[in-house]
Amino acid sequence: MLTKTKPDLTYKDITPKGIYMGRRNLLLGLLATTGAVAAYKKFPNLVAAAGPAASVPVPLNGVGKWPYSTTETVTPIDKVTHYNNFYEFGTGKGDPADLARKLRTSPWSVSVEGEVAKPRSFTMDEILKLAPLEERIYRHRCVEAWSIVVPWIGYSFNVIAKLVEPTSKAKYVAFQSAYQPGVMLSSYQAGIDFPYVEGLRLDEAMHPLTLLCVGMYGETLPNQDGAPLRMVIPWKYGFKSIKSLVKIRFVKDEPPTTWNISAPSEYGFYSNVNPHVDHPRWSQATERRLGPGLGLFNTRISTQIFNGYGDQVASLYTGMDLRKNF
Amino acid sequence: MSAGKVINGILTSKWTKVVVFLLCLVPLAILVWQGFHDDLTADPITYLTHRTGDWTLRFLVITLAITPLRKLLHLPQLIRFRRMFGLFAFFYVCLHFSIWIGLDHFFNWPEMWKDVLKRRYITVGFTGFVLLIPLALTSTAGWIRRLGGKQWQMLHRLIYVTAVLGVIHYYWLVKSDVRTPLFYGFLVAVLLAWRVGSWLIGKRRQAVAEIARKQPARVETA
Numbered sequence: 001m002l003t004k005t006k007p008d009l010t011y012k013d014i015t016p017k018g019i020y021m022g023r024r025n026l027l028l029g030l031l032a033t034t035g036a037v038a039a040y041k042k043f044p045n046l047v048a049a050a051g052p053a054a055s056v057p058v059p060l061n062g063v064g065k066w067p068y069s070t071t072e073t074v075t076p077i078d079k080v081t082h083y084n085n086f087y088e089f090g091t092g093k094g095d096p097a098d099l100a101r102k103l104r105t106s107p108w109s110v111s112v113e114g115e116v117a118k119p120r121s122f123t124m125d126e127i128l129k130l131a132p133l134e135e136r137i138y139r140h141r142c143v144e145a146w147s148i149v150v151p152w153i154g155y156s157f158n159v160i161a162k163l164v165e166p167t168s169k170a171k172y173v174a175f176q177s178a179y180q181p182g183v184m185l186s187s188y189q190a191g192i193d194f195p196y197v198e199g200l201r202l203d204e205a206m207h208p209l210t211l212l213c214v215g216m217y218g219e220t221l222p223n224q225d226g227a228p229l230r231m232v233i234p235w236k237y238g239f240k241s242i243k244s245l246v247k248i249r250f251v252k253d254e255p256p257t258t259w260n261i262s263a264p265s266e267y268g269f270y271s272n273v274n275p276h277v278d279h280p281r282w283s284q285a286t287e288r289r290l291g292p293g294l295g296l297f298n299t300r301i302s303t304q305i306f307n308g309y310g311d312q313v314a315s316l317y318t319g320m321d322l323r324k325n326f
Numbered sequence: 327m328s329a330g331k332v333i334n335g336i337l338t339s340k341w342t343k344v345v346v347f348l349l350c351l352v353p354l355a356i357l358v359w360q361g362f363h364d365d366l367t368a369d370p371i372t373y374l375t376h377r378t379g380d381w382t383l384r385f386l387v388i389t390l391a392i393t394p395l396r397k398l399l400h401l402p403q404l405i406r407f408r409r410m411f412g413l414f415a416f417f418y419v420c421l422h423f424s425i426w427i428g429l430d431h432f433f434n435w436p437e438m439w440k441d442v443l444k445r446r447y448i449t450v451g452f453t454g455f456v457l458l459i460p461l462a463l464t465s466t467a468g469w470i471r472r473l474g475g476k477q478w479q480m481l482h483r484l485i486y487v488t489a490v491l492g493v494i495h496y497y498w499l500v501k502s503d504v505r506t507p508l509f510y511g512f513l514v515a516v517l518l519a520w521r522v523g524s525w526l527i528g529k530r531r532q533a534v535a536e537i538a539r540k541q542p543a544r545v546e547t548a
Contacts, residue, residue, distance in 0.1 A: 079368030091503040093367060144501070146369050191502035262502055281498055282445055286437075288430075290368045294361070296429055299371065 057219035057227075060133060063153055069137035070308075073291050075148040077217045083290070084224045085142070086243060087190035088179070096224035102183035103223045103244065110229060112160065114249035115170035122160070124228050128214060130163070131155040135218075136211060141273050141307045143237040143259075146288045152232050153215035158206045166202070166250045173205040174198075174255035175231060176247035192262045198242040199255035199269065200233065201316075209234060209312055235309040237271045268326035272317070273307035277326050337403035346407060350414045353381045354421070371429050378422035383496065383510050385415035386489045390517040397524070409465050412485065416462040419455050447498035454491035457484045486521075489514045 086096040089103070110127065113119040122130075133153050141147040161173075179195035187193045204210065211232040214220065221227040226243025233240050239259050249255075259267035266280050275285045288299045306313050317325075336342055357377055360366050367373045392408040395401065431438050442452045461482055463469075470478045493514055497507035 075368075083368035087502070093369075146372070148368075191504070278444075281447055283441060288369060288371060294364065294366070295368070295370050296361075298432065300430065300432060 057215070057222050059219050060153055060215045063133045063135050063215075063218070066134040066136040069135070069151070070139055070149060072137075072139065072149045074137060074151055075290055076292050079290050080148055080150055080216070081222050081224060085144075085239065086224055086226070087192055088177070088184040088194060088196070089224065090185065091190060099183075100223035100227075102180075103178070103227065104180060104183070105223065105228045105244075108228050108246075110245055110248060112164045112248045112250075114174070114251050115167045116250050117165035117167060119164060124214075127160075127212075127229060131159045133214065138211070138232060138234040139307050140232070140234065140238055140241070141287060141303070143239055143267070143271070143279065143284075145282060145284065145286065145303075146290055147301075147307075148290050150216055151218075152211055152213045153218070154211045154213035154232070156208045157210045157212040157231065158208065160212055160248070161206060161250075164250075169252050170250035171202055172251050172253065172255055173200050173202060174247075174249040174251050175200075175242045175245060176249070177242055178244040178246045192258050194258075196242060196258045197255065198231070198240055198257050199251075200240075201254075202250075203316055204233070204313075207313060207316065209309060235273060235306040235313045237267075237273060239267070240271050270317075270322075270325050272305075272322060272326075273303060274305055274322055274326070275303040276305070277323050333401070334403065337401065337406070343406065343410065347410060350385070350410065353377070353418070371425065375422060375425050375430065378418050378425060379496065381418040382415055382422055383489075383492050385411050385418060386485065386492060387510065387513050387517065389415055389485065390489060390514070394517060394520045394524075413462060413465060416458050419458060423455055447495050450491045450498070451495035454488040454495060457488045457491070461485060486518060489518075 082097045083093045084096040084100075085093070086100060089096040089099040106124075108124045109121045111119075111121045132155065134155055135151050135153050137149060137151045139147060140150050175198045177194075177196035184194065200210070211234075213226075213230045213232045214228065216222075216225060221230065226241075226245075229245045230243045231241050231245065240257070254269055257267070257269060259271075260269060273284075278284050284303055286300050287303050288295075289301050290299070304310070357366075357374060361370075389408060389411040392404050392411065396404045427433060427438065431441075441448050443449065461484055464473065464478065464481060473481065493507060493511040496510065497504060500507055
């Protein structure tokens with residue numbers, strides 16, 4: 001027999017007309033959803049960018065030129081913004097460029113306290129108005145034996161110090177970075193203790209070269225370079241130029257510094273750039289200068305004592321054994 | 327066809343060796359591609375030195391993994407690839423060393439020799455490299471015959487030393503994040519522990535066999 005006597009489909013089984021007519025839309029909808037999920041999985045950053053905007057550097061106006069800037073070739077900005085040691089946002093050199101977007105930079109305030117007559121807080125707006133902004137092109141030397149030339153923007157730290165009037169008990173200045181637990185690595189993951197702390201002797205902090213820095217390359221600081229406020233001490237290894245400053249404290253005794261806590265035999269309190277005092281594991285006699293171009297040939301240069309700022313700062317250390325006080 | 331036959335077919339085909347050879351060149355191809363696309367980070371010399379160092383360690387680990395994998399997976403044919411992986415480890419360490427000599431220090435021999443003597447991480451790295459040279463030179467079947475199997479095997483155990491020195495070299499150059507060097511250390515430790523373990527088991531079997539041979543035949547009493 002070719003046909004059945006009883007039909008096995010009834011009226012109940014008929015697809016409702018609406019769904020039948022809309023089946024092409026249904027298929028397209030499924031396809032679109034699948035495509036969207038696949039695209040999101042492959043390009044999550046695009047979606048992230050669509051969310052709350054990461055703080056993008058804005059131009060800084062009214063910046064004067066500092067007469068003592070170095071004339072050496074400035075490092076291209078994309079090298080300075082994509083090669084960072086900012087372990088709160090990953091220990092790979094390229095990590096902070098990706099992850100520091102999560103740093104909350106607004107609202108921001110810096111508290112200045114300790115052995116001072118007039119302790120107070122400053123907002124970023126107030127900081128930007130305390131003194132005329134200067135563009136200072138400094139050499140910046142990392143302890144890892146590479147260096148860059150950066151046009152920083154700011155003014156001498158002593159401007160803010162004079163406002164708060166350090167007392168005679170103040171012998172050192174302690175600095176502290178922001179620590180935002182939700183968006184930063186833990187101390188365990190980074191291998192160093194957070195929040196990041198640094199310190200200077202009072203005369204080092206008051207030296208005109210010591211820069212309270214609010215920008216670079218004509219704009220405010222990108223997150224991965226220590227937005228919105230950082231220090232730059234050009235005659236010392238780069239890790240002393242603390243980023244994302246939230247606290248400044250004038251103190252009586254030499255303050256703890258993060259890298260010294262992590263490896264006391266390798267990173268001293270002073271950490272002045274010195275080709276004659278090697279890191280225990282590698283030489284500091286030369287450095288690789290990161291500049292324009294691919295940088296495969298002829299980038300190694302001799303390291304200068306105090307990173308070439310000896311004329312201005314050597315007097316701070318007369319009589320000191322720089323090997324012992326490394 | 328059984329799975330075993332398929333796997334055996336693949337492992338013994340000469341095309342597999344060609345494919346594996348080309349795959350081993352992919353890390354270098356990627357670095358060259360990145361070079362042309364300005365994607366070598368702001369400090370390309372450090373980046374290239376580190377990447378070629380990574381691949382040296384990886385190929386050393388792969389080479390050391392062949393013997394345990396042969397025994398555990400019952401795939402003796404894997405031996406066909408061991409020399410290739412070992413030579414690629416040597417290839418990448420030569421690149422690593424050449425970048426250090428030619429690009430980083432620009433043939434400044436006195437400075438480099440000072441580094442080798444004074445910087446302990448370079449001392450162990452350089453030693454590990456030097457120990458691989460006789461292994462690369464004697465990697466052919468001709469040399470196995472010339473040296474005799476036992477001598478050749480003893481010489482090639484130097485790869486254990488190089489692998490350990492490579493891990494220490496990496497551990498000693500890292501600033502604070504020691505997780506990756508420790509991970510390689512863990513892999514090398516496991517691969518060496520396997521060898522120690524199987525040598526001990528071998529010794530035990532030998533001892534048991536000795537004892538069995540020396541026992542007089544036991545006679546069943548009624």
